[in-house]
Amino acid sequence: MKQNILIRGSRRETILSLPMSEVDLKQFLEKVGEEYIIIDSNCVFPIGEYENIPHLNETVKRLAEVMESNSMTEEQLKVLFKASTLSVKETVESICNSNFDIIGLELVTSGWLGSPEEKAAMYLNQNFYPTEPLAETFKESDGVAPDSITDYLDWEAIWGDYYLNFGWNIVTCGCAEYLVNIRE
Numbered sequence: 145m146k147q148n149i150l151i152r153g154s155r156r157e158t159i160l161s162l163p164m165s166e167v168d169l170k171q172f173l174e175k176v177g178e179e180y181i182i183i184d185s186n187c188v189f190p191i192g193e194y195e196n197i198p199h200l201n202e203t204v205k206r207l208a209e210v211m212e213s214n215s216m217t218e219e220q221l222k223v224l225f226k227a228s229t230l231s232v233k234e235t236v237e238s239i240c241n242s243n244f245d246i247i248g249l250e251l252v253t254s255g256w257l258g259s260p261e262e263k264a265a266m267y268l269n270q271n272f273y274p275t276e277p278l279a280e281t282f283k284e285s286d287g288v289a290p291d292s293i294t295d296y297l298d299w300e301a302i303w304g305d306y307y308l309n310f311g312w313n314i315v316t317c318g319c320a321e322y323l324v325n326i327r328e
Contacts, residue, residue: 145208145218149191149200150184153177160197163205169198188218189225189232203236210240219317220246227313227324238326247323249314260314262299264323268306 149160153176160172173180181193188207191200211221224244228235238244252271253263306312315322 145188145204145211145221147187147200147204148185149182149187149197151176151180151197152183153180157183162201163208164201166198169201173197188221189235191232203232206236206240214242219320220322223315223317223322223324224326226317227315227322228326229311230326230328234328235326238328243327245323245325249321249323252323258299260321261303264312264314265299265303265306267323268310268312269302273306273310 145163147162149162151158151160155175155177158172158176164172180197182191182195183193185191187200187204189203207221210216211218221239223246224239225232225235228238230238247267249260249264249267252267256263256266258266303312310325311327312323312325315324
């Protein structure tokens with residue numbers, strides 16, 4: 145995972161690709177100058193103009209290791225940061241500690257009718273927080289909410305409960321929608 149950062153230093157403007165070795169980073173910072181400002185980046189997480197470059201390098205290294213060990217894509221990492229209400233540091237810690245769930249909403253609700261919020265609520269009710277009567281109804285209909293109850297229940301209100309009380313979020317990245325939960 146390479147993260148490119150456009151930096152304007154006291155000596156020159158250049159692009160930095162992280163992660164890099166400590167030796168290469170030290171040489172880079174000597175070329176740019178002691179004072180620098182981050183102008184732009186394609187990082188998967190938000191960064192400010194005056195971020196500590198060695199700290200960013202360590203963060204990118206950690207995230208690259210997590211991506212490799214968990215077979216995560218860069219898009220999934222972007223989704224996690226987009227969904228998080230935690231600070232960047234807290235989000236990195238949650239990701240490194242595997243304190244998250246990320247689910248391709250269309251993959252698990254293919255063929256289901258309803259808004260993304262309604263489908264997310266149905267999926268969460270079926271797989272994470274089953275209520276006994278609804279769990280039985282789902283089992284009897286091969287895991288799909290039958291029409292007889294779909295119109296009866298306010299799935300968007302149920303989604304609101306999952307969003308507010310359990311921290312779930314729906315994030316769109318490109319054309320895909322993800323169901324995400326990040327915990328401290």
